[in-house]
Amino acid sequence: MGKTRQRRVRQHVNPFHFVREVVPPDWRAVFPRPDQPLEVDVGCGNGEYLLARAAALPDRNHVGLEIRPVLVERLQARLARDGITNAAVVLCNANASFDALFAPGSLARVAVHFPDPWFKARHHKRRLVNPAFVDALARALAPGGLFDFMTDFAAYAEGVVAALEVHPAFENPHGPGAPAPAEPERLLSHRERAHLAKGDAVHRWAWRRR
Ligand SMILES: C[S@@+](CC[C@H](N)C(=O)[O-])C[C@H]1O[C@@H](n2cnc3c(N)ncnc32)[C@H](O)[C@@H]1O
Numbered sequence: 001m002g003k004t005r006q007r008r009v010r011q012h013v014n015p016f017h018f019v020r021e022v023v024p025p026d027w028r029a030v031f032p033r034p035d036q037p038l039e040v041d042v043g044c045g046n047g048e049y050l051l052a053r054a055a056a057l058p059d060r061n062h063v064g065l066e067i068r069p070v071l072v073e074r075l076q077a078r079l080a081r082d083g084i085t086n087a088a089v090v091l092c093n094a095n096a097s098f099d100a101l102f103a104p105g106s107l108a109r110v111a112v113h114f115p116d117p118w119f120k121a122r123h124h125k126r127r128l129v130n131p132a133f134v135d136a137l138a139r140a141l142a143p144g145g146l147f148d149f150m151t152d153f154a155a156y157a158e159g160v161v162a163a164l165e166v167h168p169a170f171e172n173p174h175g176p177g178a179p180a181p182a183e184p185e186r187l188l189s190h191r192e193r194a195h196l197a198k199g200d201a202v203h204r205w206a207w208r209r210r
Contacts, residue, residue: 007070008070009068009070009071010068012116013067014126015067015093015095015096015126015128016125016126018067018092018093020091020092022090022091022092022093022096022097022100022101024097024100025088025101027061027063027106030061030088031085031086031088032085033061033086034061036059036060036061036086037059037060037109038060038061038062038063038102038106038107038108039053039057039060039061039062039063039107039108039109039110039111040062040063040065040102040107040109040110040111040140041062041063041064041065041111042065042094042111042112042115043065043066043067043094043112043113043114043115043116043128044064044065044066044071044075044089045066045071045189045190045191046071046074046075047064047066047071047074047075047089048188048189048190048193049111049113049187049188049189049190049192050062050064050075050087050089051075051078051084051087052187052188053087053187054084054086054087055084056187058086060086060108061086061087061088062088063087063088063089063090063101064087064088064089065089065090065092065094065097065098065101066089066090066091066092067092067093067094072089072090072091075089076089094128094133095128095130095132098133098136098137099136099139099140102140103140104139104140105139105140105141105142106140106142107141107142108141108142108145108146109141109145109147109148110137110140110141110145110146110147110148111148111149112128112129112147112149113148113149113150113189113191113192114150114151114152114189114191114192114195115127115128115151115156116128117153117156127156129149129156129159129163131163134163134164134167137209138167138169138170138209141209142209143210144209145209146173146206146208146209147170147206147207147208147209148180148206149164149204149205149206149207150189150192150202150203150204150205151202151203152191152195152200152201152202152203153203154201154203157203157205160205161205164205164207165177167207168210169209169210170207170208170209170210171207171208171210172205172206172207173206173207173208174206179203179204179205180204180205180206181204182202182204
């Protein structure tokens with residue numbers, strides 16, 4: 001019997017090298033219950049959190065955005081195999097496609113968990129959460145919608161906190177400048193689970209769309 005070769009998953013994809021055209025799906029046709037609140041997991045990776053959220057919250061629809069094709073193909077196969085109809089995944093560079101994918105005020109929640117840190121100063125422009133992305137979040141989130149952010153990298157958190165705390169469209173539900181508590185019952189992403197196992201510090205923040 002021949003061996004099934006696993007396709008290599010690249011560690012990082014430079015978003016500036018992502019050249020595929022993304023045709024925004026008609027979300028009303030994608031989900032059997034299109035009127036349910038819509039959540040997005042940006043940079044969903046292997047989809048662990050997306051799948052857990054979709055199972056825990058069947059009265060919501062869930063979209064994962066991911067730039068690595070192999071992960072998207074695997075997740076799409078998993079959704080089809082398991083008959084999961086309240087979740088979908090889109091292969092895209094979220095920085096380039098977020099506005100086109102989601103109508104203004106259409107999202108109940110957006111999660112960005114452990115975005116690639118791009119440590120070197122000359123690579124900071126590749127970071128997912130930048131001023132343009134924060135403005136796109138402000139447009140797409142419905143009033144009261146939540147932006148849920150986590151990183152293990154303190155310097156990344158500092159930049160995001162600085163931008164969100166002064167952004168006129170957002171308020172911090174935990175009080176000005178306050179991090180979000182680690183809810184004991186929360187669902188874990190793949191990366192959060194790994195960081196907790198290693199004892200790493202995790203920086204958790206949340207902001208609500210005014
Ligand atoms: C460190 S992983 C974290 C995965 C997952 N959120 C977790 O917490 O386990 C960051 C993910 O974001 C994806 N990513 C990075 N830049 C992206 C972009 N511009 N658009 C979409 N996905 C992106 C990466 O391919 C990777 O899967």
